[in-house]
Amino acid sequence: GAGVSQTPSNKVTEKGKYVELRCDPISGHTALYWYRQSLGQGPEFLIYFQGTGAADDSGLPNDRFFAVRPEGSVSTLKIQRTERGDSAVYLCASSSRGAKETQYFGPGTRLLVL
Amino acid sequence: AQKITQTQPGMFVQEKEAVTLDCTYDTSDQSYGLFWYKQPSSGEMIFLIYQGSYDEQNATEGRYSLNFQKARKSANLVISASQLGDSAMYFCAMREGRLGTGNQFYFGTGTSLTVIP
Numbered sequence: 001g002a003g004v005s006q007t008p009s010n011k012v013t014e015k016g017k018y019v020e021l022r023c024d025p026i027s028g029h030t031a032l033y034w035y036r037q038s039l040g041q042g043p044e045f046l047i048y049f050q051g052t053g054a055a056d057d058s059g060l061p062n063d064r065f066f067a068v069r070p071e072g073s074v075s076t077l078k079i080q081r082t083e084r085g086d087s088a089v090y091l092c093a094s095s096s097r098g099a100k101e102t103q104y105f106g107p108g109t110r111l112l113v114l
Numbered sequence: 115a116q117k118i119t120q121t122q123p124g125m126f127v128q129e130k131e132a133v134t135l136d137c138t139y140d141t142s143d144q145s146y147g148l149f150w151y152k153q154p155s156s157g158e159m160i161f162l163i164y165q166g167s168y169d170e171q172n173a174t175e176g177r178y179s180l181n182f183q184k185a186r187k188s189a190n191l192v193i194s195a196s197q198l199g200d201s202a203m204y205f206c207a208m209r210e211g212r213l214g215t216g217n218q219f220y221f222g223t224g225t226s227l228t229v230i231p
Contacts, residue, residue: 033219035221040223040224041223041224042118042205042207042221042222042223042224043159043205043219043221044221045218045219045220048218056218058218059218089157091159093159101147101209102149102161102164103149103161103219104161105151105158105159105160105161106158107156107157107158108157108158110157
């Protein structure tokens, strides 16, 4: 089925490097979300897009984190000058306007910063 | 204050028995949605069940039901006839506000369920 896909599935990088994580939402879903999940924790909200614009970026931890969704479909989460504390699973979810606006999640990208 | 509280870090249940996973929430909004997700060891979050704040009936989806007690602000998940494949982390989540107004979700810390054969 055409669910949410995320690439890469795993990413290992060195401290200080730049990384990009990609999310391809379910076709037709206008809303897209990024979350970060640390070991043993629930997902933590980062940013929410409605269409091309970031409707709520209050969860981004600092200005090293940035996300774009230029055409209202695929989104890229960008992390500059990575730190070891950025190591986590980054989850993407999408939803459509409707009665429940249930979020459907992708498999996540496991980021490890050495 | 935590928006979502799951007080059971780990639960065990015998196969074919029913189990209740607890969830309490905190919001001042009148309109909100409550969700349960399952996260197996593979890592993907799987949507299980939804309850709207104005829904008068408790939600049910197959073996899953949501025991919604609005006055107590609780939304416990009941899994009937547990199966070995139900072993996973379970997360309760809340969407605050009216639909379409900005849909930040808050997640609890999860409950690890183990089904014993």
